[in-house]
Amino acid sequence: xxxxxxxxxxxxxDKGMTVLQACELADVEIPxxxxxxxxxxxxxxxxCLVEMEKSAKPIxxxxxxxxxxxxxxxxxxxxxxxxxxxxxxxxxxxxxxxxVCDQGGECDLQDQSMYYGVDxxxxxxxxxxxxxxxxxxxxxxxxxxxxxxxRCVRFATEVAGVPEIGAIGRGENMEITTYxxxxxESELSANVIDLxxxxxxxxxxxxxxxxxxxxxxxxxxxxxxxxxxxxxxxxYNWEVKRILPRLNNDINEEWISDKTRYxxxxxxxxxxxxxxxxxxxxxxxxxxxxxxSILVEKIKTLNPDDIGGHIGDMVNLENALSFKKFFSxxxxxxxxxxEKNFFIDPSEKSNYIFNSSIKGIEQSDLILLIGTxxxxxxxMLNARIRxxxxxxxxxxxxxxxxxxxxxDYTIIGNKTDDIKKILSNESNFSKTLSSSKKxxxxxxxxxxxxxxxxxxxxxxxNFLKNNNFINKDWNAFNFLPQNASTVGLIDLKILSKxxxxxxxxxxxxxxxxxxxxxxxxxxxxxxxxxxxxxVYQGSHGDRGAEIADLILPSAAFTEQNGLYxxxxxxxxxCKKASxxxxxALEDWKILNFILKALGxxxxxxNFDSLRKEVLNSIPNFSKLxxxxxxxxxxxxxxxPYFESEEVNIKELDYFFTNAISRASKTxxxxxxxxxxxxxxxxxxx
Amino acid sequence: MSLKKVHDEQPKEFKFxxxxxxxxxDILKKYPxxxxxxxxxxxLYLAQRQNNNWIPxxxxxxxxxxxxxxxxxxYEVATFYTMYNLxxxxxxxxxVCTTTPCLIRGADKIIKLCKEKISPKENELSKSGNCSWxxxxxxxxxxxxxxxxxxxxxxxxxDEKSTKDILDSLIxxxxxxxxxxxxxxxxxxxxxxxxxxxxxx
Numbered sequence: 001x002x003x004x005x006x007x008x009x010x011x012x013x014d015k016g017m018t019v020l021q022a023c024e025l026a027d028v029e030i031p032x033x034x035x036x037x038x039x040x041x042x043x044x045x046x047x048c049l050v051e052m053e054k055s056a057k058p059i060x061x062x063x064x065x066x067x068x069x070x071x072x073x074x075x076x077x078x079x080x081x082x083x084x085x086x087x088x089x090x091x092x093x094x095x096x097x098x099x100v101c102d103q104g105g106e107c108d109l110q111d112q113s114m115y116y117g118v119d120x121x122x123x124x125x126x127x128x129x130x131x132x133x134x135x136x137x138x139x140x141x142x143x144x145x146x147x148x149x150x151r152c153v154r155f156a157t158e159v160a161g162v163p164e165i166g167a168i169g170r171g172e173n174m175e176i177t178t179y180x181x182x183x184x185e186s187e188l189s190a191n192v193i194d195l196x197x198x199x200x201x202x203x204x205x206x207x208x209x210x211x212x213x214x215x216x217x218x219x220x221x222x223x224x225x226x227x228x229x230x231x232x233x234x235x236y237n238w239e240v241k242r243i244l245p246r247l248n249n250d251i252n253e254e255w256i257s258d259k260t261r262y263x264x265x266x267x268x269x270x271x272x273x274x275x276x277x278x279x280x281x282x283x284x285x286x287x288x289x290x291x292x293s294i295l296v297e298k299i300k301t302l303n304p305d306d307i308g309g310h311i312g313d314m315v316n317l318e319n320a321l322s323f324k325k326f327f328s329x330x331x332x333x334x335x336x337x338x339e340k341n342f343f344i345d346p347s348e349k350s351n352y353i354f355n356s357s358i359k360g361i362e363q364s365d366l367i368l369l370i371g372t373x374x375x376x377x378x379x380m381l382n383a384r385i386r387x388x389x390x391x392x393x394x395x396x397x398x399x400x401x402x403x404x405x406x407x408d409y410t411i412i413g414n415k416t417d418d419i420k421k422i423l424s425n426e427s428n429f430s431k432t433l434s435s436s437k438k439x440x441x442x443x444x445x446x447x448x449x450x451x452x453x454x455x456x457x458x459x460x461x462n463f464l465k466n467n468n469f470i471n472k473d474w475n476a477f478n479f480l481p482q483n484a485s486t487v488g489l490i491d492l493k494i495l496s497k498x499x500x501x502x503x504x505x506x507x508x509x510x511x512x513x514x515x516x517x518x519x520x521x522x523x524x525x526x527x528x529x530x531x532x533x534x535v536y537q538g539s540h541g542d543r544g545a546e547i548a549d550l551i552l553p554s555a556a557f558t559e560q561n562g563l564y565x566x567x568x569x570x571x572x573x574c575k576k577a578s579x580x581x582x583x584a585l586e587d588w589k590i591l592n593f594i595l596k597a598l599g600x601x602x603x604x605x606n607f608d609s610l611r612k613e614v615l616n617s618i619p620n621f622s623k624l625x626x627x628x629x630x631x632x633x634x635x636x637x638x639x640p641y642f643e644s645e646e647v648n649i650k651e652l653d654y655f656f657t658n659a660i661s662r663a664s665k666t667x668x669x670x671x672x673x674x675x676x677x678x679x680x681x682x683x684x685x
Numbered sequence: 686m687s688l689k690k691v692h693d694e695q696p697k698e699f700k701f702x703x704x705x706x707x708x709x710x711d712i713l714k715k716y717p718x719x720x721x722x723x724x725x726x727x728x729l730y731l732a733q734r735q736n737n738n739w740i741p742x743x744x745x746x747x748x749x750x751x752x753x754x755x756x757x758x759x760y761e762v763a764t765f766y767t768m769y770n771l772x773x774x775x776x777x778x779x780x781v782c783t784t785t786p787c788l789i790r791g792a793d794k795i796i797k798l799c800k801e802k803i804s805p806k807e808n809e810l811s812k813s814g815n816c817s818w819x820x821x822x823x824x825x826x827x828x829x830x831x832x833x834x835x836x837x838x839x840x841x842x843x844d845e846k847s848t849k850d851i852l853d854s855l856i857x858x859x860x861x862x863x864x865x866x867x868x869x870x871x872x873x874x875x876x877x878x879x880x881x882x883x884x885x886x
Contacts, residue, residue, distance in 0.1 A: 164755070
């Protein structure tokens with residue numbers, strides 16, 4: 001490995017590194033504004049100047065490739081003078097509004113000016129004045145603060161794939177703006193707020209809410225989709241003030257989607273704080289004793305088979321397990337978590353997870369999407385697909401038309417017949433697929449809702465197995481679930497029995513055979529209410545609570561500890577950042593209440609044993625936060641039922657997919673803008 | 686400053702005319718297919734030529750689609766370069782050079798005349814409606830300072846009187862001839878002189 005000397009210390013570095021990266025290896029911190037690891041190099045802020053031997057001028061370390069034998073100094077008066085000069089230029093036009101700036105306390109410019117700032121300004125001219133720009137409901141702008149690092153421009157173009165931000169004008173008159181001040185049409189747009197090293201782009205919903213040092217920070221996991229992005233939840237007393245991404249290169253890198261970031265204001269609204277009982281066709285406030293006794297009375301009078309339970313999209317594994325055990329106490333088997341009747345084969349873990357892993361997408365050389373729109377179903381995963389598309393020009397194909405995905409793809413069919421042709425080597429694409437080295441096949445829920453859902457899974461497994469794409473190093477078969485709870489709940493076998501193509505739970509639901517329907521945080525289930533007694537246990541007064549006869553308030557995901565399994569089968573812990581509102585309780589505690597009232601004291605739950613049991617019952621489990629162990633398929637059914645159908649990708653109402661986001665004001669603003677821009681067409685001048 | 690503010694009234698549509706389309710295709714041939722967006726600058730110039738010396742947003746979008754570029758990128762280029770006009774200019778578009786050599790030779794008097802005769806402010810149409818003026822940086826004709834550029838032509842070696850005549854003629858829509866107003870051919874010496882004062886070595 002080549003060697004470089006930094007401040008007299010010789011270190012080895014990898015070829016292709018820049019001087020700045022080499023300095024980081026040597027534990028030397030270099031101040032920077034425009035440089036960012038995940039973005040291309042711009043070299044325009046000049047803050048990272050260092051001294052290089054044999055160079056008369058200081059060099060910008062972020063843009064200079066490190067080379068064998070370089071002698072870099074970062075702590076000389078020469079370097080300090082250079083950086084002070086740069087800082088003085090940056091501050092010449094920067095307003096002195098730190099006291100009213102939301103970036104205060106976590107501002108790169110503020111921090112670095114403590115080291116390199118000059119206490120007086122020699123700039124006697126008027127400061128530059130720039131009008132505020134409209135960038136949508138999420139991003140608040142104050143463009144006089146902008147130092148033109150162009151991180152936001154590069155992010156929009158490179159990562160988000162929506163080249164809508166740019167720098168117009170030049171020199172003193174340069175301004176950062178979106179094209180004609182339109183809202184950015186991306187699900188990743190708010191990441192520019194984190195990227196902005198100054199207070200030019202700040203968070204609009206969080207404006208003037210709190211200072212960073214007042215907030216309690218809890219490292220947690222997101223539940224808005226199945227990706228399980230790593231987040232940090234910032235709370236002020238009870239209130240969740242904001243959600244920020246946490247670096248995890250295996251999952252979300254440094255970004256999170258707008259829904260993850262801004263649904264948090266939904267945690268403050270539409271909350272269920274006390275039990276409600278429907279009396280005279282009206283929900284009325286009640287208390288735990290009354291609510292539980294009504295429920296227990298009801299349960300006692302019913303035949304176990306008439307009781308149905310449905311677990312929602314954001315329920316953690318401990319609560320789900322307690323619910324399952326609760327149902328076994330009731331002796332009912334009618335437990336389900338799917339919102340739509342799509343095919344799942346729970347017998348082997350690799351059937352229902354994203355086997356190639358999110359990071360693995362980067363190694364792939366061909367991607368095939370089947371009946372899925374990853375942009376809306378798993379935004380961070382889509383960002384990863386875009387990354388390989390942008391960096392390696394990996395060809396991407398789709399069956400069914402998912403619409404704009406921020407990258408180019410080829411539609412190779414929209415019928416199950418097209419898939420059959422591929423699988424039976426009759427299509428041209430079969431050869432392309434089998435001659436690739438590491439393909440990624442992504443099957444979405446929309447595709448598995450088809451009658452040939454089983455055919456798709458078994459057919460692809462068979463095809464990939466025959467082409468040796470399923471082995472210890474690479475498993476090309478992937479299922480893309482939409483909800484945070486999906487994979488974990490399949491692991492816990494919370495599925496109703498399937499007889500042929502008929503599912504007992506959905507049949508009974510459709511025929512209104514349940515006399516009691518117990519919804520555990522379930523809001524997306526399509527229910528045509530007849531005479532059922534519906535119990536809704538959850539955190540938000542949403543679709544489930546609307547039809548309920550009895551409401552039991554429980555905690556939202558930020559208010560309790562719990563495990564979630566993401567689409568890769570990675571088990572992660574969501575931590576308690578706040579506490580439940582009013583009389584709300586964790587789900588398992590509520591179930592304890594009911595069990596006590598039923599006189600089943602021997603079955604009471606406690607959290608630690610629930611967690612232990614969850615971890616023991618997850619197949620192929622390796623470690624917390626790690627991918628599951630690989631296990632080869634034992635059985636592949638080679639002749640499942642096939643029917644010629646069209647592959648329609650169900651469009652998700654992206655900003656309104658769950659109870660929390662539907663309660664969020666910010667999300668409904670985003671949704672409105674998206675819809676209005678669709679109606680008028682973005683093609684106006 | 687140049688006209689960098691986008692005009693309020695924008696035409697709905699823009700398309701290259703037949704000849705310009707042919708020119709555009711010729712321009713494209715100069716660049717490899719994968720770098721075809723390099724043609725954005727000559728394209729913007731063509732569009733400006735076709736559209737009475739200014740570029741409407743519709744033209745930027747047209748060019749962006751033509752070259753498969755994001756709109757914002759074309760917009761960035763158009764706002765960066767000072768010689769692209771983003772708002773309408775007069776039929777006679779007067780650019781007065783005010784860089785050092787011209788200023789020393791009296792460009793400020795020309796500016797004063799423009800303000801009197803055409804419009805008190807830059808980039809405003811004259812009362813007659815056919816002229817507008819603008820200060821620009823060096824136009825590279827320092828040897829015949831002070832000078833102005835009217836559309837594509839250079840008017841050189843000006844003084845107050847000749848400028849007045851030129852401006853009047855423009856307002857009447859009968860422009861005078863371009864070239865030197867002290868009777869020079871191109872940039873030849875004013876009086877008959879020989880090189881080095883006739884003292885050949």
